[in-house]
Amino acid sequence: MTDKSLHEQYGPKLVTELPGPKAKAAVEADDRLISPSYTRSYPLVAKSGKGVRVTDVDGNEFLDFSAGIAVTSTGHCHPEVVAAIQKQAAELIHISGTDFYNEPLTDLAAKLSAVAPMKGPHRFFYGNSGAEAVECAMKLARYHTERQNIIAFLGAFHGRTMGALSLTASKPQQKRRFAPLVPGVTHVRYPYAYRGCTGGPQEEEAFALGCARYIEEKLFKTILPPEEVAAIFVEPIQGEGGYVVAPANFMRELRAICDKYGILLVVDEVQSGAGRTGKWWAVEHTGVEPDIVCMAKGIASGMPLGICMSRAEIMDWVPGSHASTFGGNPVSLAAALATIDVLQREGIANAARVGRLMLERLNGWKETHPLVGDVRGRGLMIGIELVKDRATRVPATALRNRVETLAFERGLMILGCGETSIRLCPPLIVSEEEATVALDILEEALTIVEKEHSREAEMEMAGA
Incomplete structure (x- = not known):
């Protein structure tokens, strides 16, 4: 042609x-x-x-x-997603998963558990957006660890609600005139090699490793007691920050730091997840298993759905600790179930x-x-x-x-x-x-x- x-x-x-x-x-x-x-x-x-x-x-x-x-x-x-939405909308448009049971809640959880980037069992919380998934992860990390501080990265974008915005460090306009934000967040350098070093692959690997080790070698020895850090939030590929890929050695070092100090590793896969990188989750390219995964965007093909997935023992909060009226809406869940079928088959x-x-x-x-x-x-x-x-x-x-x-x-x-x-x-x-x-x-x-x-x-x- x-x-x-x-x-x-x-x-x-x-x-x-x-x-x-x-x-x-x-x-x-x-x-x-x-x-x-x-x-x-x-x-x-x-x-x-x-x-x-x-x-x-x-x-x-x-x-x-x-x-x-x-x-x-x-x-x-997509015709399969449209058909699933139409069928569900004719049967039940809304029932709050906060107060009532709904089979699609567990149907989708089982499918996502089967493709999770960390060993199971897993538990799931449903919200309406990526920012809500991040908010859930922030609250869950603090609740489970009983610690208050969180580490995030320069260039990160995690959302615009007040908690998620506190983690975000992409553009100053996103924070201008909204202070005070949620306290307890410290930002460190992300391994943006093109803006951090001018050498070849070996220098880039050393640079990435240095970005991770800065946490333990500088922060933990100066201003941030490691026993008071609940979680490290990281995008395996920064989205709004410029589509910057985190090297595997950087992610492995973060995992090692978290394991050493009892810190949770939270990956924000809102933009990079749901198969976009050629694997279910971008973090899978690094061989690192997270503790919590935040997802949204492509998981329901355009219907509003945000999901926080964690290892089951981490989601240990009691009834009333966190909830969402519209989270896990039946129509959005139907779209997500159909989306997963299409992605697994071909996407x-x-x-x-x-x-x-x-x-x-x-x-x-x-x-x-x-x-x-x-x-x-x-x-x-x-x-x-x-x-x-x-x-x-x-x-x-x-x-x-x-x-x-x-x-x-x-x-x-x-x-x-x-x-x-x-x-x-x-x-x-x-x-x-x-x-x-x-x-x-x-x-x-x-x-x-x-x-x-x-x-x-x-x-x-x-x-x-």
Whole structure:
């Protein structure tokens, strides 16, 4: 199949200028009525979705490589997920799991227990979001250990509710004017090798190990008594922080520190879990077993569901200690059960295969595209870090944003992450052909920005 025919068959279909007239009206209404705290990168006004495609209110069809921020893991409106939702909605829309029993609660727990990244038995708490899963883990860690302090990492994003926000250390705007936050949280450096060292693999391994050992060698000997630390919260791959992958030796060292001092290791798999990395959980790539796992986003294909899973002996709190009216909603549970079936049958293996092909091509861009400083990721959780200059690694935030806009104008939905990175997180059912077309569009946008940047640099030099 020629590139032209590939794009004709698998590419986006744009029928109006962007934004179209209906989209413009919707954006104007949004500006009047909706909270200005939301961040929108470009004027995409969605109406419907199917698979890897989103159609806007004007009939323009886009390739979606953001998946609702890594949420629509089985694609938009997967027929099996839709059927499960419709069937459950006709039978029982709500019964609070806090006060009544509901078979799907245990059906889903059994399925998740079977794929847990740590030895069982396990217990589960259901909420509505990733932030709620993190809130649960924070409270549970303090309750079980009877300790008050928690360690988290710079660059982390764990949510925006007050407890989760206290762990978050991604952007200052997320915390500005919301203090005081929950006390007892200490942040340390995450092993972001591209921003921490300039050497080869051996230096990167030493850097990662040093980030973990700092906890024991510095914190525990200066300001933080280890016997008062309840948990270490870590993303195996930082999401909002830039899709930064934690090396295996870093995770192993965290596990060793936790074991030595009786600290719980909590992995936030809200964005990296549910098969996105080609395994059920990103932490599985490191060989480390956590004590608690926080999950949400892709676990229910877009229905609101957050889950905290722990080793059974850890979830030892008594009735009334923690609850959620809507957590474990029957319709969300039905969506999650159907999602697991699709992911186990095809989604996880496809994420590994297509993600590997995408990374192979993208790694070549580090040689052919001067703005590409780093490419990293696992499966279909891929980050591309843009820099103004490879030698100095100066962040290129404005240029990254320009690439996003140009991609949108060509029918590709992507999002940024971190200070200067692009994230690629399409549905796990994306085809090789769709991935090829998406990367073609992204490369075209990147090439345009590189030319613009080069001309601006030449003009600056001429002016000097």
